[in-house]
Structure formats: C-alpha cells, structure tokens
Amino acid sequence: MNAVEIEQALSELAFQPFNAAEFPFAFLAAFGNKDTTLKRLRTGNNNASDVAGGVLLRNNIHLAVCASGAVGDTLKALRTSLATTKAKAKFILATDGQTLEAEELVSGETIASAFPDFPNHFGFLLPLAGISTIKEIKDNPIDVRATGRLNKLYVELLRENPAWASDERRSDMNHFMARLVFCFFAEDTDIFNGNGLFTQTVDQMSASDGSNTHEVLSEIFRAMNIKVADRATALPRLPNWANGFPYVNGGLFSGSTEVPRFTRMARTYLLHAGALSWREINPDIFGSMIQAVADDEERGALGMHYTSVPNILKVLNPLFLDDLRAALAEAGDNERKLLNLRKRMARIRVFDPACGSGNFLVIAYKQMREIEAEINRRRGEVHLGSEIPLTNFRGIELRNFPAEIARLALIIAEFQCDVLYRGQKDALAEFLPLDAQNWIVCGNALRLDWSSICPPTGTGVKLAADDLFDTPQDQAQIDFENEGGELYIFGNPPYLGARWQDDAQKSDIQALFAHRCKNWKSLDYVSGWFIKASDYMGHGRALAAFVTTNSACQGVQVPTLWSMLFSDGCEIFFAHTSFKWQNLASKNAGVTVAIVGFGKNIRGARRLISATDDGNSIVKIAENINGYLTAGPNIEVQKTSSPMGPQAEMTFGNTPIDGGHLLMDTQELQALGLSAEQTSRLTRRIYGSSEFIRGIPRHCLWISDGDLAESMSIPAVRNRFDLVKESRKKGGTTAREIANRPHQFQRMNEGQIHSIVVPGVSSENRPFLPVGLIESGSVPSNKCFALYDAPLWNMALIASRLHWVWIGTVCVRMRTDFSYSNTLGWNTFPVPLLTEQNKADLTRCAEDILLAREAHFPATIADLYDPETMPDNLHHAHEQNDEVLERIYIGRRFKNDTERLEKLFELYTKMTAAEKVKPAAKAAKGKKKTS
Incomplete structure (x- = not known):
C-alpha cells in the first residue's frame, strides 16, 4: 500500500464505531498486512503479546486496546514488555477508543x-x-490527504465521463483539476472573499444527486474570467451567487468553462476535498503528488515520487544558495551591501529543463525569498514587496499537466511567502489578478533551443504566450530585462539507461550525440541534459547541477560523455557522490544517485561531498574532480586483457550454446536414468548468477571425448545431443562452428581443486560482491566469471569493500545492478605488491568468510547478504577482511568510499604509467643493441 491508501484506510477506521475486539486487526490491515497474517494473529498462533488485550506483530508493532482512561498505563506496560523487546517491535500503541497514544521505540518520538x-x-x-x-x-499530512481526495474525484469523474479520458480531452480534464486546486486554496486563504466560499457555494447551489454540479462550477469559473466592472453587461448574465467570486484571469479561467458531469459520489468527493485545510498545502510537495492523480502510470504510486527538501537542497545549496547565504553573512548590517545583494538576487534566473511539477523551482523560490526577507528585516523594510519575479524561475516539462501544476505551485508559493514575510493584507492586495505571462514551457527539452526559452545574454525577448495556463507554444518567451544577471540550471532529469529507452528517446540521444562520438548508443538518457547544458554555456555564462544515476559517472560512459564535456571546456566544481534518493514508496530502498555541478571557466576550489561509513557527510576540497567523481586528474579506465597486479587470471564461465538441452534441473537429471557413478562422471553441478546467489540446483551434461561413446549409448542423453546439434545448426556463426560436437559446451573449463566464482550481475543493495568457492565437480556457466584453482587470497580481494567500490565505479550497470567485467573490473583493479604474509592474512580472511557462511547452512547468498538481516558473524568476517586489506593499502581503514576510490585511482594512474614505460624501455633497449 502507498501513503495515500494508508491515510484513507485509517480515516475510514477512525470514522467507524469503535470495536475493541476488531480494532487491532483493522489497524494492521490498514498498513497492508495480509489476511493470512491477521488470521494467525486472531487465532493466537503467532500472537506472542504478554499484555492484556494486546496484539504483537514481530518486527513491527505491539498494540493493545484497554479500559477507559488506562491508555497511559497500557503504553507503559507495552514499553516494558519482554515480548516487545524479544519481537523487536518498532512501535507500541494503546487506545481505549477515546484517546490514542503511540511511540516509536528507536527515536522515542510519541503521538497522543x-x-x-x-x-x-x-x-x-x-x-x-x-x-x-x-x-x-x-509534520503536515494535508498534502497526502488532499491527493487521496482528488484521486477519488478524478477516477469517479472519468468513470462518468469516459470521453474526458481520451487523448483529445485529457488536457481539458487536467485543466479542470488545476482550477479546482486553485479554488480550494483560494477559499481557505482569503483570496476569495469569505472563508469556504467555493465549497459552500457548490454545496448550496448544486443538487445533492450531482445532476447540476457541472453547471454551478461552470458559472463560478466564468465569473472568475470576467472583470467585476464588466459583469453587469456580461452575457449571459451571471447569477447573483457567482458575483461573490473575484476576477482571477491569468488564463486559469479563460477559454472553455465546460465541466465534466458529476454523480452523487463525485459531488461528495468534491465537498470532502474542499473540507480540508488547504491553507497548509506545501506547493513543493503537493505539486508532485497531484501530478500523479492525472498520470495513469503514476497513479498507482500517488505522489510517492515526492523529492524531499533536503535532497533538493543538495543540488541548490552548493550550486548557488550557499553563496547567497555567505554574501548575506558578509554583508552583516551594512545597508549598502544588503541593497546590492537584494539587487543581485532580483537578476538571478534559475532554469529547470526537466521541471516536472516544479519541486526544484518552488524550493529555489522559497529559499531566495527567505534570504530576501532577512535583507529587508535588517534594512527595516519588512513590508517591502519582493523584487524576485516568478518569471525568473523557468522550466521545461514534456507533459502538459505537470507544467500547468508547476506554474500553479509557484503562484501558491509566491502568495504564501508574501503572507509569511509581508502579512496577509499586503499579500492579498497584490495577488489578483494573476499575471498572464508564461514561464514554464511544455515541450521536449532535448529538442528545444534552451537559449530561446531562457536567453543567456539577459536581453529582453518578447513573445508572450496566449495565457499563463494554456499549453504554451514550443518556445514561448516572455518580456524581461536581466542584463548581467546570474543563471543557474538544475533539475532531476529522467535517467533511463540505453536498454530502457523507447524509440523516441533513442532518437533524441542520436540527434544530440551521433555527430559527436561513436559510442553514443551506450549513453543514459540523462546525458542529453548534460550536453545541452554544455552547449548552452557556449552562448553565455551559466552553472548547472543535475541529479543523475551513478551510471552516468561510471563504466564506459565516462570515456564517452565526460571526455566530451571536458573537451568542451566543462569542469566539475562540486559533486555529491553516491547516496539514496528515497521517496515514499512502500519497501522503497531508493535509487542510488549522484549530483554533479559543472560549468566553464570555474574559479576556486572544487568540493567533493560524500557520506562517511557512519552516515555523516564530509566535504573534501580538491583541485580537480574527474568524471568518476573522485579528486584527481581526468583519467579513463580502459579494458585490459590481463591483470595489472598480482591477482590471478579471471576468465568468462562456460558457454553452452545448446538451446537449453545440455542443462537440466534435478528432476530432468534423474530422468536420464544414470547410475551414481555415471552421474558423477558425466554431469556437473553448474552455477550461473541466479544459481549461485539463490542456491538453485542446476546440472549439465559434461562429456569428455573419451566418454562420448558411452554417452551415445544412453538414449535420453543421445536425444539431447541431437537437439543441441539441430539448435546449433540454426544459430549464428559460433554455434554452427561447434554443431559437430553437440556433447560439449563451447568451452570446457573447470577447476581441479576449486573455482572462485563471481556472478556476472548482482544487486548493488548488497554490501559486498557475492563471490564464493565451488569445489571440483561443479562448473561456472557463462553467467559467472571464474578463477580456476587460484589462491584463496584472490577471493578476499573480490569480497572486499574496495573491490565493491571499484566495480561499481568502472563497470557498466544493468539498471542499478552491478554488471561485473573481468577485463574492465578485475584486470584493472589496482592491487599493490603483496608479501607472502599479506597473502597468508588474506587467505585466512577468505576462509573466515566461508566458515561464517557455512555456520548458517542451508542459507543462500541471497539470504546471507540481505543488508537488513546479514548475520553478525558474517558481517564481522567481512569487516576483518576489509581491515586487513585496507591496512595493506594505507596502514589504516579508509574513512569512506570516496577515499577508497581516490587511493585506487592514484594507484591505477601509477600502474598504467608504469605499463607505458615498459614497452618504451624495451624498444630503447632493442635500439641500443642494433646500434
């Protein structure tokens, strides 16, 4: 369940008559617990509560219904309960049906x-x-509650008005919803003369069955598009009850006033939505939530894609807000300096070319207004109107409705800031009518000319859109004078790796990159925003910062994208290295992202911001930040055919090319009718990524040429060979070349003692790479990499955090999963010279990891390396492995992954330089001989 659904379920529960026996189970059901779970709790089989009237859900909550007036004592009993501790309950809750109290046990935070x-x-x-x-x-649940109410209304209206769901009418429906949002907000903030004017008018003037609700709304909307002075002559005449609404204009109520037809239920949903306190709406949150109401693909998440303010500020603060705050601190109470700073801020333009529903723009506006308000306070001008125009907050959004909501969110943010910093009276005096200028463009940001939407020279350009809320033309521009002002580009563009782009998106990337580089097909979609920003900077000074998945700063994309940007003169002046960009989705782990700030002709030091292993953040000042987001020169890690250091050779696993006929599950193996001796000799346990990580038993025929005659005498085996042969004949060149030996894989490699295997693809959520050991008699498939009979200390290298960081940085990603590579990840892994004692210590570490796993048999790698349930002894074994290895590198543990990468790149640079010297030295030596 998502947050909106949970809020609705709890509201319904609170509205119903209190049933003491049923409440605990209804409460748990509201949070998505399954019927089977609740049934077990009801019967008492899984209910380990030791408190009267209590229900205990392990790893979740211990709650109890109590007698009237006993809530406090019951909560204390739950807190001191041994069952609460043993079951690792996160919350306790007590209620008597009149009051309710709860506590989060880790933080100690309570509600009553x-x-x-x-x-x-x-x-x-x-x-x-x-x-x-x-x-x-x-702190403020109104945004989620409003989203839920509007979603119910939206779904009900589309059910009654299916034509409004068509592509032709979807924009009309979305425009109608934007009008409603404005009306709900306006009636609760005195923008409308009279609290509750809109909802009360609909309630009083429309029939309870909803039959004429559309007519009432249409007249209200029409009134707000007619100036008060013109209403006496307006035709058709406005009804008297509509004259109480002010003139709004700004395009929000211009054009058609047609409204979808309402049912009784739709009218009820409308009134319920209006009953909320819309004064408390946060436009930075609400915009993304209401966007989901009108988006079929996102409605299932209903606002769960909200980006938190702290995450947005990770982009905006180092880009320009920190500098403004520093200037404010430096100005002190000096009126001249404060005035200059205010004038400077009035000329700053910010531009989000993937603005969605405006979250980043709204936060930027609110933060700048806060700084401006402090300037005015220090100058004794608290009632002065803001000099920061909304039209300096530009955006591009592909879809119409989010663009419309972004404009509305900025308007709401402006009014709320005026109320906060100037007072209700002054805010109301200047709010209406709305300005008809358009500053959010609807279109494809990768196809539009950014310099025409937000001219970098700051000269005035005038091409007014028809109105604020109509879908603008591709490159609508507005009138402004801003010569010499600063310009900042930022946002959270769509990431989309190359494999997940649709044809239109691939075409966008091709149009931008095909004439620039050969490897453009491997680029993430977000790369388009980086190169567009770089091109924009060629016309005038600007700084940019984008949120991006790590993949744009990893693997093959660094030599492709960043070498291109560096060649264009771009420099990275700040970066946030990997962190989780979380949202409100249930069980959400968040996507791992980075933030990259860049520009041209950058002066001053660069800042590299990273999280420490204990969860804190550190800022490192660097002379240069490279495309891998580490401090150091701009280098590119290139594939190599053999290891650069002392590590053993790693090869690809065995490729069957068999149409699936050499591979078998356990039942298929038994169906062959082999003896135990034949099974041992003619078959092998085979491990691909899934088989190794999840412990899935899989087998294969493994026939030497000497065993071929015997194998052919077994009908079931011979039949499989025939099927392999036919499959290979129909395959590609390689398959056809080996069609005459259908009893064997393309390659037949196995360890005589053991093989160290590394799955080709694994989740980035695991704290360590899933490396392991398979004994002789088992073989790796081509879904794994293998080191055959290699010393065990090699496994300690692969199992380390150092190697996890290296692979995550230089190798390609499959979505956000690690995609291992022997030539790019293992062979290039910088390993210093190891003494025999070093190797012995690392061997012991690898053995300790294997023993720790063995203690939890038959738990799989997937079980053991779940970050939330990883066994303590296994975690300790890995910590010890990291301790030993990192002391070999620098004599102590690294502080964080950023420091790890810096050391690895330093070593890589030295090792590659040494490799280049060797051929040169050989050539020189040879030349000397012939002289």
Whole structure:
C-alpha cells in the first residue's frame, strides 16, 4: 500500500464505531498486512503479546486496546514488555477508543490524540508499512490527504465521463483539476472573499444527486474570467451567487468553462476535498503528488515520487544558495551591501529543463525569498514587496499537466511567502489578478533551443504566450530585462539507461550525440541534459547541477560523455557522490544517485561531498574532480586483457550454446536414468548468477571425448545431443562452428581443486560482491566469471569493500545492478605488491568468510547478504577482511568510499604509467643493441 491508501484506510477506521475486539486487526490491515497474517494473529498462533488485550506483530508493532482512561498505563506496560523487546517491535500503541497514544521505540518520538483525530498522525506511522517517513509528510499530512481526495474525484469523474479520458480531452480534464486546486486554496486563504466560499457555494447551489454540479462550477469559473466592472453587461448574465467570486484571469479561467458531469459520489468527493485545510498545502510537495492523480502510470504510486527538501537542497545549496547565504553573512548590517545583494538576487534566473511539477523551482523560490526577507528585516523594510519575479524561475516539462501544476505551485508559493514575510493584507492586495505571462514551457527539452526559452545574454525577448495556463507554444518567451544577471540550471532529469529507452528517446540521444562520438548508443538518457547544458554555456555564462544515476559517472560512459564535456571546456566544481534518493514508496530502498555541478571557466576550489561509513557527510576540497567523481586528474579506465597486479587470471564461465538441452534441473537429471557413478562422471553441478546467489540446483551434461561413446549409448542423453546439434545448426556463426560436437559446451573449463566464482550481475543493495568457492565437480556457466584453482587470497580481494567500490565505479550497470567485467573490473583493479604474509592474512580472511557462511547452512547468498538481516558473524568476517586489506593499502581503514576510490585511482594512474614505460624501455633497449 502507498501513503495515500494508508491515510484513507485509517480515516475510514477512525470514522467507524469503535470495536475493541476488531480494532487491532483493522489497524494492521490498514498498513497492508495480509489476511493470512491477521488470521494467525486472531487465532493466537503467532500472537506472542504478554499484555492484556494486546496484539504483537514481530518486527513491527505491539498494540493493545484497554479500559477507559488506562491508555497511559497500557503504553507503559507495552514499553516494558519482554515480548516487545524479544519481537523487536518498532512501535507500541494503546487506545481505549477515546484517546490514542503511540511511540516509536528507536527515536522515542510519541503521538497522543483524540481517537477520531489519530489519522492526522498517519505520517508518524508510515514505517509500519515499510515506508520511509519524510519530515514534511510527518509534520503536515494535508498534502497526502488532499491527493487521496482528488484521486477519488478524478477516477469517479472519468468513470462518468469516459470521453474526458481520451487523448483529445485529457488536457481539458487536467485543466479542470488545476482550477479546482486553485479554488480550494483560494477559499481557505482569503483570496476569495469569505472563508469556504467555493465549497459552500457548490454545496448550496448544486443538487445533492450531482445532476447540476457541472453547471454551478461552470458559472463560478466564468465569473472568475470576467472583470467585476464588466459583469453587469456580461452575457449571459451571471447569477447573483457567482458575483461573490473575484476576477482571477491569468488564463486559469479563460477559454472553455465546460465541466465534466458529476454523480452523487463525485459531488461528495468534491465537498470532502474542499473540507480540508488547504491553507497548509506545501506547493513543493503537493505539486508532485497531484501530478500523479492525472498520470495513469503514476497513479498507482500517488505522489510517492515526492523529492524531499533536503535532497533538493543538495543540488541548490552548493550550486548557488550557499553563496547567497555567505554574501548575506558578509554583508552583516551594512545597508549598502544588503541593497546590492537584494539587487543581485532580483537578476538571478534559475532554469529547470526537466521541471516536472516544479519541486526544484518552488524550493529555489522559497529559499531566495527567505534570504530576501532577512535583507529587508535588517534594512527595516519588512513590508517591502519582493523584487524576485516568478518569471525568473523557468522550466521545461514534456507533459502538459505537470507544467500547468508547476506554474500553479509557484503562484501558491509566491502568495504564501508574501503572507509569511509581508502579512496577509499586503499579500492579498497584490495577488489578483494573476499575471498572464508564461514561464514554464511544455515541450521536449532535448529538442528545444534552451537559449530561446531562457536567453543567456539577459536581453529582453518578447513573445508572450496566449495565457499563463494554456499549453504554451514550443518556445514561448516572455518580456524581461536581466542584463548581467546570474543563471543557474538544475533539475532531476529522467535517467533511463540505453536498454530502457523507447524509440523516441533513442532518437533524441542520436540527434544530440551521433555527430559527436561513436559510442553514443551506450549513453543514459540523462546525458542529453548534460550536453545541452554544455552547449548552452557556449552562448553565455551559466552553472548547472543535475541529479543523475551513478551510471552516468561510471563504466564506459565516462570515456564517452565526460571526455566530451571536458573537451568542451566543462569542469566539475562540486559533486555529491553516491547516496539514496528515497521517496515514499512502500519497501522503497531508493535509487542510488549522484549530483554533479559543472560549468566553464570555474574559479576556486572544487568540493567533493560524500557520506562517511557512519552516515555523516564530509566535504573534501580538491583541485580537480574527474568524471568518476573522485579528486584527481581526468583519467579513463580502459579494458585490459590481463591483470595489472598480482591477482590471478579471471576468465568468462562456460558457454553452452545448446538451446537449453545440455542443462537440466534435478528432476530432468534423474530422468536420464544414470547410475551414481555415471552421474558423477558425466554431469556437473553448474552455477550461473541466479544459481549461485539463490542456491538453485542446476546440472549439465559434461562429456569428455573419451566418454562420448558411452554417452551415445544412453538414449535420453543421445536425444539431447541431437537437439543441441539441430539448435546449433540454426544459430549464428559460433554455434554452427561447434554443431559437430553437440556433447560439449563451447568451452570446457573447470577447476581441479576449486573455482572462485563471481556472478556476472548482482544487486548493488548488497554490501559486498557475492563471490564464493565451488569445489571440483561443479562448473561456472557463462553467467559467472571464474578463477580456476587460484589462491584463496584472490577471493578476499573480490569480497572486499574496495573491490565493491571499484566495480561499481568502472563497470557498466544493468539498471542499478552491478554488471561485473573481468577485463574492465578485475584486470584493472589496482592491487599493490603483496608479501607472502599479506597473502597468508588474506587467505585466512577468505576462509573466515566461508566458515561464517557455512555456520548458517542451508542459507543462500541471497539470504546471507540481505543488508537488513546479514548475520553478525558474517558481517564481522567481512569487516576483518576489509581491515586487513585496507591496512595493506594505507596502514589504516579508509574513512569512506570516496577515499577508497581516490587511493585506487592514484594507484591505477601509477600502474598504467608504469605499463607505458615498459614497452618504451624495451624498444630503447632493442635500439641500443642494433646500434
């Protein structure tokens, strides 16, 4: 379940008559617990509660219903309960049907409310559904509640008005929803004269069955498009009850006033939505949530893609806000310096060319208004109007509705800032009518000319859109004078690796890169925004910062994308290395991203911001930041055919090219009718990535030429050979070349003692790479890499955090999973010279890891390396392995992954330089001989 669904379920539970016996189970059901789980708790089989009236869900919550007035004592009993501790409950909760109290045990944070009001605290309880709580949602649940109400209304209206769901009418429906959002906000903030004017008018003037609700709304919308002075002569005449609405204009209510038809239920949903306190709406949150209401693909998540303010500020602060705050601190109370800073801010333009529903733009605006308000306070001008125009906050968005919501979110943010910093009276005096200028363009950012949307020279360009809320033309421009102002480009563009781009997106990338480089097909979609920003910087000074998945700064994309950007004169002046970009999705682990700030002709030091192993952040000042987001020169890691260091040779596993006929599950193996001796000699246990990680038993025929005659005498085996032969004859060149030996794989490699295997693809969520040992009699498939009979200390290298970081940086990704490579990841892995004692110590570490795993047999690699349940002894074995290895590198543990990478790249640079010297030295030596 998502947050919206949970809020709705809790609201319904609070509305119903209190049933003490049923409440615990209804409460748990509201958080998505399965019926089977609840059934076991009801019967008492899984309920280990030791508190009267209690229900205990392991690793979740211990709750109890108690007698009237005993809530406090019951909560104390739950807190001190041995069962609470043993079951690792995260929350405790007690209620008597009149009041409700709960506590999060780790933080000690509590809530207490009247029972009917407890849904207001749903954000506090979201972790019960595995949803990471975002502070803005916990403190102010109105955004999620409003989203839920509007979603119900939207779905009901489309059910009654299917034509409005068509491509031709979807924009009309979305425009209608934007009008409703404005009306709900305006009636609760005195923009409309009279609190509740909109909802009360609909309630009083429309029939309870909803039959004429569309007519009432249409007249209200029409009124807000007619100036008050012109209403007496307007035809058709406005009804008297509509005259109380102000003139809004700005394009929001211009054009058609047609409204979809309402049912009784739709009218009820509308009134329920209006009953919320829209004064408290956060436009930076609400924009992304309401966007999901009108998006079929995102409605299932309903606002779960909200980007938290702290994450947005990771982009905006180092890009330009930190500099503004530093200038404010330096100005102190000097009126002249404060005035100059205010004038400077009035000329700053910010541009989000993938703005969605405007989150980044809204946060940037609110932060700048906060700084401006402090300037005015120090100058004694608190009631002065803002000099920061909304039209300096530009955006491009592909879809119409998010673009419309972005404009609306900025308008709401402006009004709220005016109320906060100037007072309600001044804010209201200047709010209406809305400005008809358009500053959010609807179109494909990778096809549009950014310099025409946000001219870098700062000269005035005038090409007004028809109105603020109509879908603008491809390159609508507005009138402004901003010569000499600063310009900052930022955003969170779509990532989309090369494999996941549709034809249109591939075409976008081709148009941008095909004439620039050969390897453009491997680029992520987000690369388009980087190169467009670089091109834009060629016309005028600007700085940019984008959120991107790590893959744009890893593997083959660094030599492709970043060498191109560096050649264009771009420099990275700040970067946030890998961190989780989390949202409100249930069980969400977050996608791992980086933030890259770049520009041209950068002055001053570069800042590399990274998380330490203990969860804190550190800032490293660097002379240069390369495309891998490490401090150091701009280098590119290239594939090599053999290891650069002392590590053993790693090869690709065995490729069957068999149409599946040499491979078998356990039942198919038994169906061959082989004796135990024949099974041992003619078959092998085979391991691919899935088989190794998840412990899936899989077998293969493994026939030497000497055993071919015997194998052919076994009908079931011979039949499989025939099928392999036919399959290979129909295959490609390689398959056809080996069609005459259908009893064998393309390659037949196995360890005589053991093989160290590394799955080709594995999840980045595991804290270590899933390397392991398979004994003789088992073989790796081509879905794994293998070191045959290699010394065990090689496994310690692969199992280390150092190697995890290296692979995650220089190898290609499959979505966000690691895609291992022997030539790019293992052969290039910088390993210093190892003493015999070093190798012995690492061998012992590898053995300890294997023994720790063995202690949990039959747990699989997937079980053992789940980051939330990894056994303590196994985690300790890996920690010890890292301790030993990292002391070999620098004499101590590394502070974080950034420091690890810096050392690895330093070593790589030295080792590659040494490799280049060797051929040169040989050539010189040879030349000397012939002289």
